[in-house]
Amino acid sequence: MILHNAFIRGYSEELSIPLAGMAIITRQLYPRDPHVHSFPFESDRFLSLSLDMNCIISSAGNFLYLNHQWEAVLGFSRAELLAHTWAELIHPDDQETTLNHLYTLSSQADTSVCKLMFENRYRCQDGSYKWFLWNAEFCPEQQSIYAVVRDITERKQSRRALRESEERFRCLVESVKDYAIYMLDPNGNVISWNPGAERINGYAEAEIIGQPVARLYPPEDVRAGKPAYELQVAATVGRFEDESCRVRRDGSQFWAHAVVTALHDKQGQLRGFAKVTRDITERKRAEAALQKAYDDLEQRVNERTAELLEANRLLRHEIVERQQAEAGLRQSEAQLRQQTQQLQQALQRLKQTQAQLVQSEKMSSLGQLVAGVAHEINNPVNFINGNIAYASRYAQDLLHLLTLYQQSYLQPTPAIEAALEEIDFTFILNDLPKLLTSMQVGVDRIRQIVLSLRNFSRLDEAETKPVDIHEGIDNTLMILQHRLNPKPGFPPITVRKIYGDLPLVDCYAGQLNQVFMNILSNAIDALEERTQATQKLNLEDDTIISASTPELDCLLPTIHIQTEQLNPDWIVIRIADNGLGMTERVKKRLFDPFFTTKLVGKGTGLGLSISYQIVVEQHGGNLKCQSVPGQGSEFIVEIPIKSKFST
Numbered sequence: 001m002i003l004h005n006a007f008i009r010g011y012s013e014e015l016s017i018p019l020a021g022m023a024i025i026t027r028q029l030y031p032r033d034p035h036v037h038s039f040p041f042e043s044d045r046f047l048s049l050s051l052d053m054n055c056i057i058s059s060a061g062n063f064l065y066l067n068h069q070w071e072a073v074l075g076f077s078r079a080e081l082l083a084h085t086w087a088e089l090i091h092p093d094d095q096e097t098t099l100n101h102l103y104t105l106s107s108q109a110d111t112s113v114c115k116l117m118f119e120n121r122y123r124c125q126d127g128s129y130k131w132f133l134w135n136a137e138f139c140p141e142q143q144s145i146y147a148v149v150r151d152i153t154e155r156k157q158s159r160r161a162l163r164e165s166e167e168r169f170r171c172l173v174e175s176v177k178d179y180a181i182y183m184l185d186p187n188g189n190v191i192s193w194n195p196g197a198e199r200i201n202g203y204a205e206a207e208i209i210g211q212p213v214a215r216l217y218p219p220e221d222v223r224a225g226k227p228a229y230e231l232q233v234a235a236t237v238g239r240f241e242d243e244s245c246r247v248r249r250d251g252s253q254f255w256a257h258a259v260v261t262a263l264h265d266k267q268g269q270l271r272g273f274a275k276v277t278r279d280i281t282e283r284k285r286a287e288a289a290l291q292k293a294y295d296d297l298e299q300r301v302n303e304r305t306a307e308l309l310e311a312n313r314l315l316r317h318e319i320v321e322r323q324q325a326e327a328g329l330r331q332s333e334a335q336l337r338q339q340t341q342q343l344q345q346a347l348q349r350l351k352q353t354q355a356q357l358v359q360s361e362k363m364s365s366l367g368q369l370v371a372g373v374a375h376e377i378n379n380p381v382n383f384i385n386g387n388i389a390y391a392s393r394y395a396q397d398l399l400h401l402l403t404l405y406q407q408s409y410l411q412p413t414p415a416i417e418a419a420l421e422e423i424d425f426t427f428i429l430n431d432l433p434k435l436l437t438s439m440q441v442g443v444d445r446i447r448q449i450v451l452s453l454r455n456f457s458r459l460d461e462a463e464t465k466p467v468d469i470h471e472g473i474d475n476t477l478m479i480l481q482h483r484l485n486p487k488p489g490f491p492p493i494t495v496r497k498i499y500g501d502l503p504l505v506d507c508y509a510g511q512l513n514q515v516f517m518n519i520l521s522n523a524i525d526a527l528e529e530r531t532q533a534t535q536k537l538n539l540e541d542d543t544i545i546s547a548s549t550p551e552l553d554c555l556l557p558t559i560h561i562q563t564e565q566l567n568p569d570w571i572v573i574r575i576a577d578n579g580l581g582m583t584e585r586v587k588k589r590l591f592d593p594f595f596t597t598k599l600v601g602k603g604t605g606l607g608l609s610i611s612y613q614i615v616v617e618q619h620g621g622n623l624k625c626q627s628v629p630g631q632g633s634e635f636i637v638e639i640p641i642k643s644k645f646s647t
Contacts, residue, residue: 053132053149061085064144073151075125091121091129105138105145119152131156180277183263186270188213188231200256200279202249213275216246218253234260235270243280255284308347315340384439392436399429464643466504467512469573473497473561476516483524490531493524493557500564502571506643511614515623518607519575519635520559526579526633527557533580569640576634582627590625619643 053073056065063082070081074089090098101118115137121129136147180197182190189212193205201208201216208215214227221227221244234240240260245253258277265271319340322333402425406412412420477484477495486492560576582590586597591612615623621639 050148053151055086055147055149057086057145057147059143061087073124073130074122080125089123091123094120101134101136102145105136178278180275182275184213184231184273184275186272188227188273191272197277200248200254200277201246207249218245218247221245230258230260231273234262234273238262246277254279254281256280305347308343312340312343312347315343388436388440392433392440395432395436399432403429464506464508467507467509469502469505469512469563469571470499472509472513473516473563473573476513476520479517480520480524483521489535490528491557493527493559495559495561498560498562500562502563502565503641505571505639505641507619507639508614511618512639515611515614515637516573516575518611519637522607523559523575523577523579523633523635526577527559530579531557565641566638569642570638571641573637573639574634575637576632578632581629581631581633582625583629587625587627591623615639 053069054067105116130153133150180200181194183192230240246256261274263271484493562574593609615621624636627633
């Protein structure tokens with residue numbers, strides 16, 4: 001046949017010529033037939049309406065028919081496509097394979113099966129290539145090839161992306177050594193096992209695959225139904241997390257932190273569970289050792305305190321006896337008094353040390369205490385708040401009833417007149433509603449304080465979450481309100497807030513509130529120091545400043561709080577005061593642990609150091625200070641809107 005002979009001739013020639021010349025050889029093998037423009041099948045509307053690309057190729061290698069999908073997919077016009085042979089647009093790397101498929105198709109012309117499916121890449125008008133799936137059939141009678149072609153580029157790309165994603169996930173799981181990551185089927189049997197699981201649990205993958213997960217639990221937990229309970233909770237709520245004991249292959253037990261996540265398909269059917277386990281045995285041992293050390297230390301402090309108290313009691317008793325002795329022993333008495341004073345000072349220092357130790361231990365649970373107190377106060381306050389309205393209404397009713405009695409019985413008995421005069425009924429009539437209103441105002445104030453305490457503590461938020469920064473600042477100011485109010489010798493501290501339009505920030509709310517508390521407390525301390533220094537200077541210089549002078553406005557203690565969004569990814573909080581400011585030497589050591597410029601007993605030197613760790617290390621932000629001696633200080637907190645530590 002013509003196509004068969006032409007293909008064989010072209011194929012044998014192209015074996016000895018580089019593929020880059022494939023298009024030229026194809027033109028020589030298949031010259032353009034000038035009579036193919038009006039092919040009779042072009043009027044077939046069904047072929048024109050097909051969503052696939054339909055074509056007919058002549059024995060010379062030219063397109064006899066093309067539907068409109070060719071133009072839409074490749075970007076060539078019909079005239080441009082008809083000006084090329086079908087082989088010219090094939091990717092050079094696919095031309096030899098495609099010719100082999102064509103050879104196979106033409107070789108089967110004499111058989112009953114003359115169809116073939118194959119894939120190759122075809123060039124577009126912009127120079128790019130697309131993957132095509134060819135479903136071709138050779139027609140011996142017309143010496144032509146009929147083909148339906150489908151664009152499978154997206155499918156190819158999707159499959160390649162899926163393979164790459166699966167490979168990356170597999171490499172990620174297998175590279176994790178510190179965590180046991182494995183999968184369970186809906187019945188709780190192990191179906192995957194990473195190297196971390198083998199290291200922690202001791203089972204090789206071949207030993208544990210197909211085994212129930214209960215094999216990793218202590219016998220008492222298995223008898224109690226703990227493995228099944230965990231899977232049931234995870235299947236119901238989506239997740240289960242706890243810390244408990246597990247059993248290794250050698251029978252040894254260890255503490256584990258485990259998270260079980262239920263896996264559902266798109267229809268909501270349970271497909272299995274993903275489980276991540278971490279060995280926390282060393283952490284548990286460290287916690288137990290720390291608690292034991294604290295208990296021992298507290299016991300030793302108590303014992304030493306009791307010994308000193310007893311020694312002090314005995315010493316006082318001896319002093320009393322010596323005071324009753326002869327006058328010649330007065331010199332010894334003075335010495336004993338001096339010793340007593342020294343012991344008292346030592347006892348005081350010991351008490352302070354004990355208080356510091358106890359306070360250091362209790363600081364970790366301070367947030368829980370605040371939240372618990374707020375919760376306990378909230379219950380009775382809600383009870384009082386709910387009953388004040390009833391009490392007010394009952395009082396109004398009783399007063400109204402007494403007024404009606406007065407109107408109905410114009411001549412009360414002498415006993416009633418005496419009682420009215422004794423209790424001053426007119427005053428009660430006017431003051432009782434005011435009293436109830438005042439109680440309502442007090443209850444509302446308590447509720448606001450409780451709400452601020454609960455919002456400030458944020459103890460239930462162990463993970464980052466979107467937070468309103470302005471709410472955290474306002475809650476901190478509410479807690480510090482008693483220090484902002486005027487006190488004897490100190491004027492009130494004015495807080496000026498310029499809040500920008502901030503989005504919700506992904507952060508640890510409780511820790512960020514601690515930063516605001518430390519910075520604002522230091523600002524208040526600085527303003528109090530400046531007020532004391534100014535008052536001392538005025539007294540020494542006999543200086544009096546008029547209330548209307550600009551100098552007094554500059555001396556009024558003021559805190560400026562300004563927030564703004566720097567860019568789409570960052571926000572900034574500026575907290576400034578007009579205190580005494582700091583020198584360069586102080587600024588360089590400002591965030592060093594235990595560094596403080598305050599008097600002994602007023603500061604530990606840890607507040608700004610902890611704040612720096614919270615902002616920089618835990619939020620990936622920046623904490624800076626700008627200060628000029630005599631002009632105040634400004635702390636600048638920059639944090640990202642989306643934390644890189646969020647989950």
